Amino acid sequence: MRADAAVNREAIIGAAIELLADVGLSVSTRQVAAAAGVGIGTLYRHFPTRTDLLHGVGTCLRERVDALAARFDERATEDIEAAWLAFGHEFVGLRLGRLIAQAAAFPDFFLDDAAVVERRAEAAGAIAARLDVAKRAGLVREDVDAFHFVLGASQISRPLGAAVDGLVPGWNEWLVDVYLRGLRP
């Protein structure tokens, strides 16, 4: 892919993630193109259908999880506790909660779409492998599985609004620490 095409693709996916989180799966490709600052024709060259765009977003999120997992593997050889805490904070930082809430409103897609089911199983496997490392290091209870970890981390990532952040600065990072502490044996 040429460099400008890659930039456009990234802008489209970034805009799609924001709009899917705010508006939901009913968002139009036209809205996404406008938010990404590209023409609708450019969007269709990258993602011929709305479903292609949704799966483009899913693949991008899957890659982000893989990137966090790779960084965890690197760091874990040095300092497993620091690596696990960083992984937890970075995973919450993916801010998947709003997206999950929106996607879950469309069970045909969320529960039954074959590509979604496959990506979810792959991501769960990647996360379970890192949970196992953290469990062996005594940082996570045995009974914590990947789905629970992801839902907990995604739930606490949902924004409550700037007014809340101003009233109680840092509350969200505090909650991530409480969450990770609560996962310990």
Place this chain on the structure above:
Amino acid sequence: MRADAAVNREAIIGAAIELLADVGLSVSTRQVAAAAGVGIGTLYRHFPTRTDLLHGVGTCLRERVDALAARFDERATEDIEAAWLAFGHEFVGLRLGRLIAQAAAFPDFFLDDAAVVERRAEAAGAIAARLDVAKRAGLVREDVDAFHFVLGASQISRPLGAAVDGLVPGWNEWLVDVYLRGLRP
């Protein structure tokens, strides 16, 4: 208040809480009256202005917090740990997260309205007193204050949708337990 008037008032406040959580502070009194199954005239007899209705909701939530606190006080004399866990689960069960997120979108109301500020301070005092009891019993870390506790408990109460609950049954109660465990010293 006559019995049927009290029933109407309760229905109006219940409908207002649901609609405020779903639609936000822009919800109309007409929508609330329809959802409560009362005429608009009945609503206006109880709450002459939209602001009166918002404060009616606030007072109702304040009373619910007081009721939880009173139950905690009763139970704490018997079994402080059970009382604290029940208080945590019941507080999350108030499901304040969606309401806080909606209210925070109106900082003039959320941050600056005198009645809101006063109710928030009163509720924080009531919660801080129970946190102190839990701290003395070694169930909560010293540095946990009422605002952090409330935001954490409210955040984890936000629904992710029936499809998620079906996919990972009981994940929300699991998260409450993780949260309460994470607050321990």
